[in-house]
Amino acid sequence: MGHLSLSAVSKIYDDHGAPVTALSGITLDIADGEFCAILGHSGCGKTSLLNMVAGFESPTSGSITVDRQAVTGPGWERTIIFQDYALFPWANIRDNVAFGLEMKGVPPAERRRIVDHHLSLVGLAAFAERYPHQLSGGMKQRVAIARALAVQPRVLLMDEPFAALDDQTRRAMQGELTRIWQQEKKTVVLVTHSIDEAILLADTVVVLSRHPGRIKRIVPIGLDRPRDEDDPAYAVLRKELRALIHDEADPI
Amino acid sequence: MSQRLIGLLLDALWETLAMVGVSCFLAALVGIPLGVVLLVTQRGHIAESPLFNRVVGALVNATRSTPFIILMVAIIPLTRLIVGTSIGTWAAAVPLTLAAIPFVARLAEASLREVDPGLIEAAQAMGATPRQIVAKVLIPEALPGIVAGMTITVVSLIGYSAMAGAVGGGGLGDLGIRYGYQRFEGEVMAAVVVVLIVLVSLVQWAGDRLARQLNKRLTAKQAAAI
Numbered sequence: 001m002g003h004l005s006l007s008a009v010s011k012i013y014d015d016h017g018a019p020v021t022a023l024s025g026i027t028l029d030i031a032d033g034e035f036c037a038i039l040g041h042s043g044c045g046k047t048s049l050l051n052m053v054a055g056f057e058s059p060t061s062g063s064i065t066v067d068r069q070a071v072t073g074p075g076w077e078r079t080i081i082f083q084d085y086a087l088f089p090w091a092n093i094r095d096n097v098a099f100g101l102e103m104k105g106v107p108p109a110e111r112r113r114i115v116d117h118h119l120s121l122v123g124l125a126a127f128a129e130r131y132p133h134q135l136s137g138g139m140k141q142r143v144a145i146a147r148a149l150a151v152q153p154r155v156l157l158m159d160e161p162f163a164a165l166d167d168q169t170r171r172a173m174q175g176e177l178t179r180i181w182q183q184e185k186k187t188v189v190l191v192t193h194s195i196d197e198a199i200l201l202a203d204t205v206v207v208l209s210r211h212p213g214r215i216k217r218i219v220p221i222g223l224d225r226p227r228d229e230d231d232p233a234y235a236v237l238r239k240e241l242r243a244l245i246h247d248e249a250d251p252i
Numbered sequence: 253m254s255q256r257l258i259g260l261l262l263d264a265l266w267e268t269l270a271m272v273g274v275s276c277f278l279a280a281l282v283g284i285p286l287g288v289v290l291l292v293t294q295r296g297h298i299a300e301s302p303l304f305n306r307v308v309g310a311l312v313n314a315t316r317s318t319p320f321i322i323l324m325v326a327i328i329p330l331t332r333l334i335v336g337t338s339i340g341t342w343a344a345a346v347p348l349t350l351a352a353i354p355f356v357a358r359l360a361e362a363s364l365r366e367v368d369p370g371l372i373e374a375a376q377a378m379g380a381t382p383r384q385i386v387a388k389v390l391i392p393e394a395l396p397g398i399v400a401g402m403t404i405t406v407v408s409l410i411g412y413s414a415m416a417g418a419v420g421g422g423g424l425g426d427l428g429i430r431y432g433y434q435r436f437e438g439e440v441m442a443a444v445v446v447v448l449i450v451l452v453s454l455v456q457w458a459g460d461r462l463a464r465q466l467n468k469r470l471t472a473k474q475a476a477a478i
């Protein structure tokens with residue numbers, strides 16, 4: 001379960017009386033278990049798109065459904081991971097991961113079992129009693145992933161989750177995410193401005209154009225995982241995506 | 253210092269502590285939830301209700317901008333209704349409480365507003381209801397700030413209680429005025445001022461300490477766990 005569907009979705013913001021069209025005519029189907037990357041320059045509406053799927057904002061027109069149910073607000077079937085982790089600083093790692101389960105009213109014994117499973121999944125079983133400020137950025141993001149998965153969402157949303165990490169940690173986390181996704185088989189929508197991140201992780205890459213944000217092309221990535229940047233097919237995809245994105249660069 | 257003066261001071265100190273203690277407790281009881289309401293009913297927040305927010309906000313502002321001495325006189329009928337008299341320590345607690353409620357509410361609202369919106373969104377995405385977000389995210393995260401706000405409130409109330417004393421509320425202010433001002437007993441006035449300074453310093457010290465501990469409790473807990 002986790003079929004996400006966007007139909008003619010547009011978002012127009014009101015910027016002190018002046019309408020700003022952030023997104024226009026987004027129609028997109030993401031199958032259950034599919035890993036979809038939304039790729040585009042900064043300002044093309046990626047975050048707006050994710051916020052609407054998460055239910056924080058509503059589309060100006062069009063509709064969003066998950067398994068044919070209309071999205072009307074935030075809910076545990078669509079959890080989200082932010083660039084800055086958004087962990088609860090006063091709670092230890094175990095309690096952070098347990099948060100959504102507590103909200104759902106899962107009984108303590110089962111909660112414990114689910115939390116242990118997800119802490120092991122992200123390789124943090126030994127850190128359960130630590131607090132967020134004692135962890136590195138990569139570890140914090142693992143906690144956020146465990147916390148988001150623990151409530152068993154249908155769709156996992158990620159907004160440039162690794163953009164704040166150093167190069168080496170980012171690569172490690174991309175590997176981790178691939179492994180976790182292969183194990184959990186969740187529908188994932190990941191927003192990124194990195195071409196490599198999109199090719200490394202996704203089944204399909206949705207390229208957005210700017211002003212207004214529209215779907216420019218949907219590029220399937222047919223490569224086996226784990227993906228190898230030295231693969232000639234990888235280079236072809238990178239070239240294709242770079243050309244699509246390059247068109248969008250500021251004309252200065 | 254004479255035995256008589258010490259007796260007077262102790263009685264007055266007790267009255268001040270009673271007045272401030274009761275009104276502070278009641279003000280926290282009403283003011284903190286009111287601060288939560290002021291924040292979460294704002295447009296775009298977790299329980300938005302702009303009209304309600306505007307009405308409550310206007311009431312809070314009106315109470316806050318009424319000078320205390322006028323408030324005290326204006327609500328005498330209400331005070332009589334609640335404590336049966338408009339004179340004395342318990343009668344003074346009524347206007348003190350009423351003056352402190354909007355003060356606490358605005359300070360609590362300001363602390364709650366500081367909470368990272370990302371934490372609220374993360375909680376919402378995990379299915380937390382507005383009530384759960386208040387109890388499990390907003391209050392825990394804003395607690396050190398709320399404690400600091402309550403400290404400011406206690407200190408201000410000590411000052412206001414001296415004013416309430418001037419109209420028969422008893423307490424240190426009353427003592428200072430009756431003996432120090434009206435009877436020219438400078439020693440009493442000086443003693444009252446010293447006691448007030450010590451009292452305020454103690455409250456500030458204790459409040460700062462508690463706020464700091466709440467802020468640091470994570471590190472402390474962790475230090476114990478390692």
Ligand SMILES: Nc1ncnc2c1ncn2[C@@H]1O[C@H](COP(=O)(O)OP(=O)(O)O)[C@@H](O)[C@H]1O
Pocket residue numbers: 013014015020021022040041042043044045046047048049
């Ligand atoms: N709340 C808002 N009010 C007005 N304009 C907004 C708002 N949020 C985003 N925008 C505008 O919409 C466009 C898309 O923003 P965003 O979705 O954040 O893009 P991205 O995440 O791809 O960088 C930008 O031009 C931005 O200025």
Ligand SMILES: [Mg+2]
Pocket residue numbers: 046047048
């Ligand atoms: Mg963005």
